[in-house]
Amino acid sequence: MAKRIECGCGPANAIRERLRDNAIVDDGRFSDRTLHLVRQADITVALVGEHPSRSGEANSVTDIGLPAGQLDVLRAIAAIGKPLVVAVFTGRPLDLGEVLDLADAVLIAWHPGVEAGPALIETLFGDRAPGGRLPMTFPRSVGHLPTGTHARPTGRPIAAADDPVIGRYLDALVLPRFPFGWGLTYTTFNYAPIYLSSNEMPLVGGSIEVSVDVTNSGTRPGR
DSSP, rough: OOOOOOOOSSSHHHHHHHHHOOOOOOOSHHHHHHHHHHHHHSSSSEOOOOOOOSTTTTTOOOOOSOOOOOHHHHHHHHHTOEEEEEEEEEEEOOHHHHHHHOEEEEEEEOOTTTTTHHHHHHHHHSSSSOOOOOOOOSSSGGGGGGGOSSSSSSSSSSSGGTTTTSSSSSSOOOOBBBBBTTOSSSSSSOOOOEEOSSSOOOTOOOEEEEEEEEEHHHHHOOO
Protein backbone atom coordinates (compact mmCIF):
# COMPACT_ATOMS: atom_id res chain seq x y z
CA MET A 1 0.00 0.00 0.00
CA ALA A 2 1.44 3.39 -0.95
CA LYS A 3 0.32 6.97 -1.04
CA ARG A 4 -0.32 8.61 -4.40
CA ILE A 5 2.63 10.98 -4.77
CA GLU A 6 3.10 13.00 -7.96
CA CYS A 7 6.75 13.88 -7.38
CA GLY A 8 9.14 11.73 -9.38
CA CYS A 9 11.16 11.19 -6.21
CA GLY A 10 8.22 9.82 -4.20
CA PRO A 11 8.21 6.42 -2.47
CA ALA A 12 6.12 4.73 -5.19
CA ASN A 13 8.53 5.61 -8.00
CA ALA A 14 11.56 4.95 -5.82
CA ILE A 15 10.46 1.42 -4.97
CA ARG A 16 9.54 0.72 -8.61
CA GLU A 17 13.02 1.85 -9.66
CA ARG A 18 14.63 -0.31 -6.99
CA LEU A 19 12.67 -3.53 -7.50
CA ARG A 20 11.53 -3.16 -11.12
CA ASP A 21 9.02 -5.92 -11.92
CA ASN A 22 9.26 -7.38 -8.43
CA ALA A 23 7.38 -4.46 -6.84
CA ILE A 24 3.60 -4.17 -6.59
CA VAL A 25 2.58 -0.59 -5.76
CA ASP A 26 -0.98 0.15 -4.69
CA ASP A 27 -2.45 3.46 -3.55
CA GLY A 28 -4.78 1.81 -1.04
CA ARG A 29 -8.00 3.40 -2.28
CA PHE A 30 -9.72 0.03 -2.55
CA SER A 31 -8.97 -2.14 0.47
CA ASP A 32 -10.20 -5.37 -1.16
CA ARG A 33 -7.69 -4.96 -3.99
CA THR A 34 -4.99 -4.02 -1.50
CA LEU A 35 -5.53 -7.21 0.49
CA HIS A 36 -5.52 -9.26 -2.71
CA LEU A 37 -2.10 -7.84 -3.58
CA VAL A 38 -0.78 -8.39 -0.04
CA ARG A 39 -1.54 -12.10 -0.38
CA GLN A 40 0.67 -12.21 -3.48
CA ALA A 41 3.58 -10.36 -1.89
CA ASP A 42 6.42 -11.70 0.25
CA ILE A 43 6.49 -8.56 2.40
CA THR A 44 4.31 -5.47 2.65
CA VAL A 45 5.52 -1.91 3.23
CA ALA A 46 2.53 0.18 4.29
CA LEU A 47 2.85 3.97 4.11
CA VAL A 48 0.43 5.58 6.55
CA GLY A 49 0.04 8.73 8.57
CA GLU A 50 -1.03 12.33 8.30
CA HIS A 51 -1.24 14.54 5.24
CA PRO A 52 1.05 17.57 5.62
CA SER A 53 -2.00 19.85 5.56
CA ARG A 54 -3.03 18.39 8.93
CA SER A 55 0.14 19.63 10.61
CA GLY A 56 1.24 23.06 11.69
CA GLU A 57 -0.42 25.91 13.51
CA ALA A 58 -4.22 25.83 13.93
CA ASN A 59 -4.32 22.11 13.06
CA SER A 60 -4.78 20.59 16.50
CA VAL A 61 -6.61 17.27 16.82
CA THR A 62 -8.29 15.56 19.77
CA ASP A 63 -7.46 12.06 18.50
CA ILE A 64 -3.74 11.44 18.01
CA GLY A 65 -4.20 8.04 16.43
CA LEU A 66 -3.86 7.39 12.70
CA PRO A 67 -6.43 9.19 10.51
CA ALA A 68 -9.74 7.44 9.93
CA GLY A 69 -9.64 4.06 8.21
CA GLN A 70 -5.89 3.48 8.19
CA LEU A 71 -5.76 1.31 11.29
CA ASP A 72 -8.60 -0.85 9.95
CA VAL A 73 -6.60 -1.56 6.80
CA LEU A 74 -3.45 -2.32 8.80
CA ARG A 75 -5.39 -4.81 10.92
CA ALA A 76 -6.62 -6.59 7.80
CA ILE A 77 -3.13 -6.64 6.25
CA ALA A 78 -1.54 -7.99 9.43
CA ALA A 79 -4.20 -10.72 9.69
CA ILE A 80 -2.95 -12.21 6.41
CA GLY A 81 0.23 -13.17 8.21
CA LYS A 82 2.87 -11.77 5.84
CA PRO A 83 5.77 -9.65 7.19
CA LEU A 84 4.60 -6.05 7.59
CA VAL A 85 6.72 -2.90 7.70
CA VAL A 86 4.93 0.38 8.45
CA ALA A 87 6.34 3.80 7.56
CA VAL A 88 4.54 6.61 9.39
CA PHE A 89 4.41 10.12 7.95
CA THR A 90 3.50 12.67 10.59
CA GLY A 91 4.11 16.14 11.90
CA ARG A 92 3.36 15.33 15.54
CA PRO A 93 3.73 12.45 18.01
CA LEU A 94 0.97 9.89 17.44
CA ASP A 95 -0.53 7.10 19.50
CA LEU A 96 1.03 4.12 17.74
CA GLY A 97 0.25 1.44 20.33
CA GLU A 98 -1.71 -0.92 18.08
CA VAL A 99 0.47 -0.15 15.06
CA LEU A 100 3.47 -1.43 17.01
CA ASP A 101 1.56 -4.60 17.85
CA LEU A 102 0.57 -5.24 14.23
CA ALA A 103 3.84 -4.40 12.46
CA ASP A 104 7.14 -6.25 12.40
CA ALA A 105 8.97 -2.91 12.06
CA VAL A 106 7.95 0.75 12.22
CA LEU A 107 9.83 3.70 10.73
CA ILE A 108 8.90 7.30 11.61
CA ALA A 109 9.44 9.32 8.42
CA TRP A 110 7.92 12.63 9.61
CA HIS A 111 7.02 14.88 6.64
CA PRO A 112 10.05 14.43 4.38
CA GLY A 113 11.17 16.60 1.48
CA VAL A 114 11.51 16.10 -2.26
CA GLU A 115 13.95 13.20 -1.83
CA ALA A 116 11.54 11.29 0.40
CA GLY A 117 11.39 8.28 -1.91
CA PRO A 118 15.10 7.51 -2.22
CA ALA A 119 15.69 8.26 1.48
CA LEU A 120 12.91 5.91 2.54
CA ILE A 121 13.92 3.08 0.22
CA GLU A 122 17.63 3.33 1.06
CA THR A 123 16.76 3.11 4.75
CA LEU A 124 14.33 0.20 4.38
CA PHE A 125 16.75 -1.79 2.22
CA GLY A 126 19.67 -1.22 4.57
CA ASP A 127 21.78 0.99 2.31
CA ARG A 128 21.71 3.60 5.05
CA ALA A 129 21.12 3.04 8.73
CA PRO A 130 18.35 4.94 10.51
CA GLY A 131 20.24 7.74 12.21
CA GLY A 132 17.54 10.04 13.53
CA ARG A 133 16.36 10.00 17.13
CA LEU A 134 12.96 11.20 18.23
CA PRO A 135 12.99 14.98 18.82
CA MET A 136 9.84 14.69 20.93
CA THR A 137 8.15 12.19 23.23
CA PHE A 138 5.52 9.79 21.86
CA PRO A 139 2.81 9.34 24.53
CA ARG A 140 0.84 6.16 25.17
CA SER A 141 -2.45 7.93 24.52
CA VAL A 142 -3.99 11.38 24.30
CA GLY A 143 -4.76 11.03 28.02
CA HIS A 144 -1.04 11.18 28.77
CA LEU A 145 -0.77 14.72 27.39
CA PRO A 146 0.78 17.06 28.22
CA THR A 147 4.04 15.21 28.62
CA GLY A 148 7.64 16.35 28.57
CA THR A 149 11.18 15.19 29.00
CA HIS A 150 11.80 16.97 32.30
CA ALA A 151 8.50 18.41 33.54
CA ARG A 152 5.98 15.99 35.01
CA PRO A 153 2.31 16.98 34.91
CA THR A 154 1.34 15.57 38.32
CA GLY A 155 2.82 14.93 41.72
CA ARG A 156 2.48 11.16 41.52
CA PRO A 157 5.92 9.54 41.74
CA ILE A 158 7.31 7.52 38.86
CA ALA A 159 8.03 4.66 41.28
CA ALA A 160 4.28 4.35 41.84
CA ALA A 161 3.51 3.89 38.15
CA ASP A 162 2.63 0.22 38.56
CA ASP A 163 0.66 0.72 41.78
CA PRO A 164 -3.10 0.74 41.07
CA VAL A 165 -3.75 2.72 44.26
CA ILE A 166 -1.32 5.63 44.06
CA GLY A 167 -0.14 5.42 40.43
CA ARG A 168 -1.04 8.26 38.10
CA TYR A 169 -3.33 6.18 35.88
CA LEU A 170 -5.63 3.31 36.74
CA ASP A 171 -5.67 1.94 33.19
CA ALA A 172 -2.17 2.51 31.80
CA LEU A 173 1.51 2.74 32.58
CA VAL A 174 2.82 6.21 33.26
CA LEU A 175 5.89 5.90 31.04
CA PRO A 176 5.64 7.21 27.46
CA ARG A 177 5.52 4.86 24.49
CA PHE A 178 8.84 6.30 23.28
CA PRO A 179 10.80 8.94 25.21
CA PHE A 180 12.62 11.90 23.71
CA GLY A 181 15.79 10.70 21.97
CA TRP A 182 14.54 7.15 21.31
CA GLY A 183 15.65 5.42 18.14
CA LEU A 184 17.01 2.13 16.83
CA THR A 185 19.43 1.40 14.03
CA TYR A 186 20.90 -1.65 12.29
CA THR A 187 23.66 -2.13 14.84
CA THR A 188 24.07 -2.07 18.63
CA PHE A 189 26.21 0.00 20.99
CA ASN A 190 27.79 -0.50 24.38
CA TYR A 191 28.23 2.46 26.71
CA ALA A 192 30.96 2.50 29.32
CA PRO A 193 30.40 4.20 32.69
CA ILE A 194 30.47 8.00 32.57
CA TYR A 195 33.80 9.52 33.65
CA LEU A 196 34.08 12.94 35.35
CA SER A 197 37.35 14.85 35.36
CA SER A 198 36.54 16.06 38.87
CA ASN A 199 33.97 15.41 41.57
CA GLU A 200 33.79 19.08 42.54
CA MET A 201 33.52 22.30 40.54
CA PRO A 202 34.97 25.63 41.72
CA LEU A 203 32.31 28.25 42.42
CA VAL A 204 33.86 30.70 39.94
CA GLY A 205 35.24 29.87 36.50
CA GLY A 206 35.29 26.14 36.99
CA SER A 207 34.44 23.32 34.60
CA ILE A 208 34.12 19.57 34.63
CA GLU A 209 34.79 17.37 31.62
CA VAL A 210 32.35 14.50 31.13
CA SER A 211 33.33 11.61 28.86
CA VAL A 212 32.11 8.12 28.00
CA ASP A 213 33.44 5.38 25.73
CA VAL A 214 30.90 4.22 23.14
CA THR A 215 31.61 0.99 21.27
CA ASN A 216 29.85 -0.34 18.18
CA SER A 217 29.10 -3.88 19.32
CA GLY A 218 27.25 -4.93 16.15
CA THR A 219 28.23 -5.95 12.65
CA ARG A 220 27.00 -2.86 10.78
CA PRO A 221 28.26 0.73 10.69
CA GLY A 222 26.40 3.12 12.95
CA ARG A 223 26.71 6.39 14.79
